[in-house]
Amino acid sequence: MKNWQKAGLAAAAALLMAMPAEAAEVSQNAVLSGKVTSVVEVNTPVKEGQVLATVDSLVGPVPAVRADTDGVVTKVLVVKGQQINKQDAVAVIETK
Numbered sequence: 099m100k101n102w103q104k105a106g107l108a109a110a111a112a113l114l115m116a117m118p119a120e121a122a123e124v125s126q127n128a129v130l131s132g133k134v135t136s137v138v139e140v141n142t143p144v145k146e147g148q149v150l151a152t153v154d155s156l157v158g159p160v161p162a163v164r165a166d167t168d169g170v171v172t173k174v175l176v177v178k179g180q181q182i183n184k185q186d187a188v189a190v191i192e193t194k
Contacts, residue, residue: 123172126150126189130162134180138189142171151176151188162188169193 132153138144144165152159162182173190176182 121169122193124167124169124191124193125187126163126166126191128153128162128182128184128186128188129164130155130160131183132160132162132181134162134176134178134182135159137174137176137178138171140171140174144169144171144191151182153182165191167191167193 128151130153132155135152135154136159137151138149144150145168146165148165149161150163150165150171151161153162169191171189172192174188175190176186176188182188
């Protein structure tokens with residue numbers, strides 16, 4: 099392979115690596131069951147670990163869902179006052 103071909107391939111590879119990854123939708127599931135006391139709103143930017151929903155417990159509201167990734171909430175699948183179960187989908191985050 100000639101030097102100019104190698105340089106062209108290297109440039110193409112660098113360009114592909116610099117392109118942003120496509121956004122993906124990630125479902126966020128509850129780790130606790132209970133009555134929803136708060137839930138994040140659609141279009142809210144979130145960081146990994148941020149609380150998305152809380153449920154009522156004997157000690158008061160506790161986090162039932164935390165964001166698995168950074169992104170923007172595109173769907174909220176529950177409402178305040180709704181009973182949810184462990185592993186129920188609560189929200190969807192679009193990653194960057």
